[in-house]
Amino acid sequence: xxxxxxxxxxxxxxxxxxxxxxxxxxxxxxxxxxxxxxxxxxxxxxxxxxxxxxxxxxxxxxxxxxxxxxxxxxxxxxxxxxxxxxxxxxxxxxxxxxxxxxxxxxxxxxxxxxxxxxxxxxxxxxxxxxxxxxxxxxxxxxxxxxxxxxxxxxxxxxxxxxxxxxxxxxxxxxxxxxxxxxxxxxxxxxxxxxxxxxxxxxxxxxxxxxxxxxxxxxxxxxxxxxxxxxxxxxxxxxxxxxxxxxxxxxxxxxxxxxxxxxxxxxxxxxxxxxxxxxxxxxxxxxxxxxxxxxxxxxxxxxxxxxxxxxxxxxxxxxxxxxxxxxxxxxxxxxxxxxxxxxxxxxxxxxxxxxxxxxxxxxxxxxxxxxxxxxxxxxxxxxxxxxxxxxxxxxxxxxxxxxxxxxxxxxxxxxxxxxxxxxxxxxxxxxxxxxxxxxxxxxxxxxxxxxxxxxxxxxxxxxxxxxxxxxxxxxxxxxxxxxxxxxxxxxxxxxxxxxxxxxxxxxxxxxxxxxxxxxxxxxxxxxxxxxxxxxxxxxxxxxxxxxxxxxxxxxxxxxxxxxxxxxxxxxxxxxxxxxxxxxxxxxxxxxxxxxxxxxxxxxxxxxxxxxxxxxxxxxxxxxxxxxxxxxxxxxxxxxxxxxxxxxxxxxxxxxxxxxxxxxxxxxxxxxxxxxxxxxxxxxxxxxxxxxxxxxxxxxxxxxxxxxxxxxxxxxxxxxxxxxxxxxxxxxxxxxxxxxxxxxxxxxxxxxxxxxxxxxxxxxxxxxxxxxxxxxxxxxxxxxxxxxxxxxxxxxxxx
Ligand code: GPV
Numbered sequence: 001x002x003x004x005x006x007x008x009x010x011x012x013x014x015x016x017x018x019x020x021x022x023x024x025x026x027x028x029x030x031x032x033x034x035x036x037x038x039x040x041x042x043x044x045x046x047x048x049x050x051x052x053x054x055x056x057x058x059x060x061x062x063x064x065x066x067x068x069x070x071x072x073x074x075x076x077x078x079x080x081x082x083x084x085x086x087x088x089x090x091x092x093x094x095x096x097x098x099x100x101x102x103x104x105x106x107x108x109x110x111x112x113x114x115x116x117x118x119x120x121x122x123x124x125x126x127x128x129x130x131x132x133x134x135x136x137x138x139x140x141x142x143x144x145x146x147x148x149x150x151x152x153x154x155x156x157x158x159x160x161x162x163x164x165x166x167x168x169x170x171x172x173x174x175x176x177x178x179x180x181x182x183x184x185x186x187x188x189x190x191x192x193x194x195x196x197x198x199x200x201x202x203x204x205x206x207x208x209x210x211x212x213x214x215x216x217x218x219x220x221x222x223x224x225x226x227x228x229x230x231x232x233x234x235x236x237x238x239x240x241x242x243x244x245x246x247x248x249x250x251x252x253x254x255x256x257x258x259x260x261x262x263x264x265x266x267x268x269x270x271x272x273x274x275x276x277x278x279x280x281x282x283x284x285x286x287x288x289x290x291x292x293x294x295x296x297x298x299x300x301x302x303x304x305x306x307x308x309x310x311x312x313x314x315x316x317x318x319x320x321x322x323x324x325x326x327x328x329x330x331x332x333x334x335x336x337x338x339x340x341x342x343x344x345x346x347x348x349x350x351x352x353x354x355x356x357x358x359x360x361x362x363x364x365x366x367x368x369x370x371x372x373x374x375x376x377x378x379x380x381x382x383x384x385x386x387x388x389x390x391x392x393x394x395x396x397x398x399x400x401x402x403x404x405x406x407x408x409x410x411x412x413x414x415x416x417x418x419x420x421x422x423x424x425x426x427x428x429x430x431x432x433x434x435x436x437x438x439x440x441x442x443x444x445x446x447x448x449x450x451x452x453x454x455x456x457x458x459x460x461x462x463x464x465x466x467x468x469x470x471x472x473x474x475x476x477x478x479x480x481x482x483x484x485x486x487x488x489x490x491x492x493x494x495x496x497x498x499x500x501x502x503x504x505x506x507x508x509x510x511x512x513x514x515x516x517x518x519x520x521x522x523x524x525x526x527x528x529x530x531x532x533x534x535x536x537x538x539x540x541x542x543x544x545x546x547x548x549x550x551x552x553x554x555x556x557x558x559x560x561x562x563x564x565x566x567x568x569x570x571x572x573x574x575x576x577x578x579x580x581x582x583x584x585x586x587x588x589x590x591x592x593x594x595x596x597x598x599x600x601x602x603x604x605x606x607x608x609x610x611x612x613x614x615x616x617x618x619x620x621x622x623x624x625x626x627x628x629x630x631x632x633x634x635x636x637x638x639x640x641x642x643x644x645x646x647x648x649x650x651x652x653x654x655x656x657x658x659x660x661x662x663x664x665x666x667x668x669x670x671x672x673x674x675x676x677x678x679x680x681x682x683x684x685x686x687x688x689x690x691x692x693x694x695x696x697x698x699x700x701x702x703x704x705x706x707x708x709x710x711x712x713x714x715x716x717x718x719x720x721x722x723x724x725x726x727x728x729x730x731x732x733x734x735x736x737x738x739x740x741x742x743x744x745x746x747x748x749x750x751x752x753x754x755x756x757x758x759x760x761x762x763x764x765x766x767x768x769x770x771x772x773x774x775x776x777x778x779x780x781x782x783x784x785x786x787x788x789x790x791x792x793x794x795x796x797x
Contacts, residue, residue, distance in 0.1 A: 001044050001084050001223055006096070009089045012040050025097055031167075033099065034077065034107035037090060038170035041080050045216045046173075049225035056135050057296055062306065064129070064136040064791045067285055067320060068122040068313035069278065070261070071140045071228060072114030072147075074616025076171050076215075077105045078460050079127065083218040109164045110615050112146035113230070115265040116535040117450075117642050118352050120616065121421075121779075122313055124642075127453040128783040130219035130226045131479075133797035139285040141277060142172075142213045142230035145260040150574050150613045155590030155719070159263075159577050172213040172230070179211045180287040181236065182280050188372045200330050202373050208254050209234045210284035220455055220479065222797065231284045233257035264576045265535045266358045275362055275370055282320035285310075290327055301332050305345035309791050312415075314352045315360045315407035321347055321414035322377040330373070336380070348417035348790050350448070351408065352639050354425070354433045355539065360407040367405055378405060385413050389440075396436040412437045412444070417790045419448045422640035422661040424681060432685070448786055449664055450640040451779035454481045457646045458774075462624040464503045465650065469771070472496065481780060487772035497764040504625070504651060504767070511625035515570075515609050521597055523607045527566035528757050530655075531647065532630035533614055533622055536573035536582040539637040543585055543726070544739050544746055545569070545630055546592060549608060550708040550717075551747060553596050560601055565754035568607045572614030572622065584726055586610070588712070591719040598718075619643075624650045627763075628753055631656030632746065634737045636681035638662075645777035651767040655753055657742075661777070668773040673766045675756070677749035678742040687738070695735040698743070705743050 004012070010025075016036035017023050023032050056063065081087035094101045114120060122138065129136035148159040186205030190198045210231040217226040235251040262274050293304055312318060321343060328339035353359070367375045382399040389397060399409045412418050412434060420426030426447035430438040438445055459466045459478060469477060472490060477483040490496040508525045515523055532545050549569055556562060571589055575582035593608035611618060629647035631638075631654050638660040648654060648665055655675040656662040666674050679687075687693050699706055709730065712723040730740060757763050775781075787793055 001048055001221070003085060004089055006089055006092055009040075009086070010093050010096075013037070013093060016040055030099070030104045031107045033094065033104045035170060037081075037104070038077065041077075041084055041086065042170065042216075044084055044086075045080065045218055045225050048218075048223050049216050049227065051223070052225045059794070060297060060307070061135045062791075062793050063308060064134070064786075064793060065285065065289060065308065065310045066122060066125060066129075066136060066138045066313065067282065067310055067317040068119070068138065068140050069281060069316040070114030070119030070313070071111075071122045071126070071138060071230075072116070072119030072616060073111040073123045073215075074456075074620075075105065075108040075110055077108050079456055080171075080218050082455060082460055083131070083220045085221050106617070109167075109169075110146075110617050111164060111169070112162055112615055113140065113143050113261060115147060115261070115263065117640070118265075118314060121450055121642060124451065124453040124456070124779040125783060126217045126226065126228060127220075127455065128451070128779040130217045130224050131222065131453075131455070132780060132783055132787075132795075133219060133222055133224045134783070134787060134791075134793050134795070135226070136791075136793070137226050138217070138228040139281065139288075140228065140230050141258050141261075141281050142232045143258060143261040144232075147261055147574070147615075148263055148577065152586070152590065152610065152612045155587040155594075157575055157577075157583050157586050161260075171215045175212045175214055178288070179209050179234075180284050180291070182208045182210050182233075182283040182287075184208060184276065184279070184371060185369065186372065188376060197335070200373060200376075202371075205371075206250070206254075207236050208257060208280065209236050210280060212284075212288075224796075229285075229288070231258065231281060233280055263574075264578075266353055266355060266537060266539075267576065267579075268358060268360045270362070272366055272369065275366055278316055279319050279323070279370055279374070282317050282323050285317075286320055286323045286327055290332070301328060301334060302338055302342060304328075304342045308346055309348060309793075310346050311348050311350065311786070311790070312411065313350060315349070315411050318349075318360075318407045318411045318414070319374060321410060322374045322381065325377050325381075326373055340381075344414055345416055347411075347415040348419070349411040349415040350419050350421065351425075351429055351433075352421055354428055354639070355637060361404040362407065364400060364403045364405060378410060381410065381413065393436050397440075408434070409437070416444065417446060418444050419446045419790070420639065421448065421450045422664060423447050423449060424636075424658075424663045425639040425660060428636060428681065428685075446789060448782055448789075449661055449777075450642050450645070451777050451782035452642050452645045452649070454478075454649060454775070454778045454780070456620075457623065458649050461620040462503075462507065462650050464506060465500075465624065465771075468499055468503055477775070481775035481778035484775040485772055487768060491765050491768055491772075494761075497761065497768060500651065500768055500771075501760075501764050504627070507625040511621060514621055515611070518611060519609060521607060521609055523568045523609060524566055524604050527568045527604070527607070528627045528754070529568050529570060529625055530628040530630065531570045531622060531626040531652065532632075533570070533572040533619060534641075534643050536575040536579075536585055538581060538585075538737050539634050541632050541634060541737055541739055541742075542571065542573060542589070543737075544632055544742060545571075546585070546588055547705075547708045547739065547743060548746055548750055549592055549596070549606070550711055551704055552606060553592070553599075553602070554704075554707060554711075556602055556605060564605055565758055566605050567754075568609060570622065570626075571608075571610045572618060573610075574614055581725060581729065584723060587719065588717075588723055588726065591717040591723075594718040595716070619646070623647055623652075626650065626652035627757065628652060629654045629656070631659070631662050632678075632742075633657060633659045634742075635659040635679050635684045637684075637737075645774065648770045649774035649777065651771050653753070653756075653763070653766050653770060655749055665773075665777075668776060669766075669769050673769040673773075675749050675753050677745040679738055679745075684738060692734045692736065693738065693741050695740050696731050698740040699731060702740075702744065704747070705740055709740075
């Protein structure tokens with residue numbers, strides 16, 4: 001890609017403003033400037049994209065297709081500017097014009113086509129695949145409405161539709177000419193061909209057009225531009241319905257398929273429309289890949305898997321397995337064994353949870369309604385798989401049982417690789433969740449510890465820290481993040497530690513301003529910024545954090561003169577709209593915040609802040625300012641976590657359980673540089689096998705626990721109605737997330753954190769060690785491992 005001087009870039013900008021926005025630099029709004037800059041980027045990127053595709057074709061390269069129902073992209077303008085190399089000049093031109101680059105870039109709407117960690121992981125992976133020069137593309141759905149916008153009204157979460165396409169999305173290109181048709185429903189017929197084989201056809205299906213919208217994925221300064229293809233569902237031009245009204249009804253029904261992202265994180269919904277989304281994505285993708293294969297390679301489809309690997313992001317795209325079988329057999333004439341060989345050499349499955357409520361099980365009848373031929377193929381896969389297995393194992397491994405199709409089992413059987421997303425998680429999968437499959441095919445199972453793109457989460461989100469790092473160790477860390485480890489040479493460099501502290505302080509001042517703007521609350525930038533930002537889920541235990549805040553408040557009320565480390569508790573969290581208890585926890589955070597923040601007896605010792613509508617862009621503002629990273633899930637339940645990595649990379653110290661990737665963070669930084677507490681995953685699994693611990697005993701025997709529990713139902717904290725459900729659930733249902741059991745250990749860990757923070761040198765050193773050891777958690781490392789062990793793509797760089 002070419003480089004521009006300031007003057008050249010200004011010329012381009014003026015030209016785009018004139019021709020595309022019909023305005024001038026003097027009159028341009030921030031929005032005009034945003035669109036003009038996007039147009040400049042697109043001119044370069046699309047050219048490079050064409051050349052990338054041409055190169056892949058000429059080299060007949062093997063490619064990975066990353067299939068995901070979610071891509072939580074956020075804004076693209078800054079990462080596109082950085083990756084093209086235009087960021088510095090663009091910032092300068094805007095500043096010279098007296099404009100705020102931040103204000104211009106913030107004109108872009110967040111693309112929130114995902115819920116949380118799983119969707120954001122997919123977005124980080126695309127960035128790393130392109131930046132490593134690997135031939136890989138994403139396939140997803142172009143939801144008309146992304147993850148809902150969260151508003152808080154008197155402590156209650158209100159959900160509003162995320163109308164992100166109100167104005168044109170500058171990064172997408174509609175490619176109607178590459179649309180494919182996805183068939184739903186219908187009935188299966190077969191004939192017998194000359195060789196006595198069955199040939200299946202589906203009659204009277206509903207035909208839905210999948211129209212691709214392509215978004216360029218720009219590699220970091222390497223002229224590689226890969227693609228994210230998002231499909232939109234449209235009615236075919238000629239619906240064959242009897243009446244005009246029935247045609248309109250059908251068009252509306254078809255529009256629904258790509259209308260809205262399901263807002264459930266780590267739980268399955270079970271609605272037919274969701275299943276339709278899944279099949280829509282996989283059928284459109286498989287057809288596209290088969291078509292491209294035939295156009296590009298001119299060899300039989302029995303070699304499809306030599307040129308294609310398909311990574312499925314959790315079980316959501318598992319129907320791709322029977323769909324590829326269907327296309328290979330019914331449309332391309334392969335027999336079962338040939339098709340099965342190709343399919344099982346093509347698919348690789350990533351598991352992201354062991355929690356039962358998130359392991360998808362679709363009813364047999366629903367899948368028949370969806371597409372009877374696909375169900376037929378799943379039945380046959382199951383029949384053949386179970387055929388030679390010992391009867392005592394069947395219950396644990398059958399793909400179909402009790403009228404349900406177990407998607408994870410189908411994914412395991414149909415894939416050549418099964419991976420978890422952190423070392424501990426992958427062990428749990430092998431030893432518990434999928435143990436029977438592990439015993440059958442141990443070599444399929446592997447671990448790929450998650451990662452995050454350090455370009456977005458350090459280089460872009462924290463420019464001051466990036467500059468400071470580069471001043472010391474040069475800029476090779478940008479392409480080789482493991483080089484951050486060189487910072488270990490400065491752990492006793494007082495000047496550097498002070499500079500690091502100054503950067504954190506200025507990030508905290510900026511966040512303080514944002515908090516004031518959003519909430520009217522004034523926080524103390526000298527207090528600890530104690531941050532828990534993630535989806536609201538019982539297993540993530542925001543409730544444990546709240547109980548600790550309630551306990552601290554009680555401590556202040558009992559000892560009004562007590563001297564304690566001032567703290568600002570910062571939350572960001574969306575609850576699934578139907579998840580009542582999660583919404584009650586949001587209401588509780590607000591009730592505690594209202595009381596604590598308004599109580600003059602508390603003074604500056606404690607503030608509680610809930611920032612509404614947590615999303616990728618807000619994360620980029622919060623993370624650089626975090627001192628403490630709350631990663632306090634019930635051990636064994638958080639598959640990996642990725643926010644833990646983002647905060648570590650920005651110098652926050654993890655306060656967490658030995659869960660997910662926290663275990664590996666602990667291993668990297670050493671126990672002196674992390675604050676670990678609570679039950680281990682073995683403890684939790686042990687308790688679970690024995691019916692849990694006794695929550696009521698803890699309540700009865702620990703005065704501090706009893707007091708905060710009772711405050712859920714008395715009038716200590718401002719609220720319209722008391723928190724009965726939370727109270728009774730913890731006691732009656734025996735607290736499945738071990739909140740009360742871990743309370744003492746958590747309070748003690750928080751006390752250690754406060755003491756460490758007061759020893760300024762120690763804390764600064766801890767913060768530095770975290771940054772220095774974070775390189776391993778770059779998604780560049782993760783993607784290199786996927787490529788070496790699973791994808792085996794040619795390495796261009
Ligand atoms: I399954 N995850 C998610 O965000 N949504 C889901 O529906 C499912 C999993 C998350 C896990 O909870 C995190 O621990 C993990 O870091 C992330 O996926 C990426 O692997």
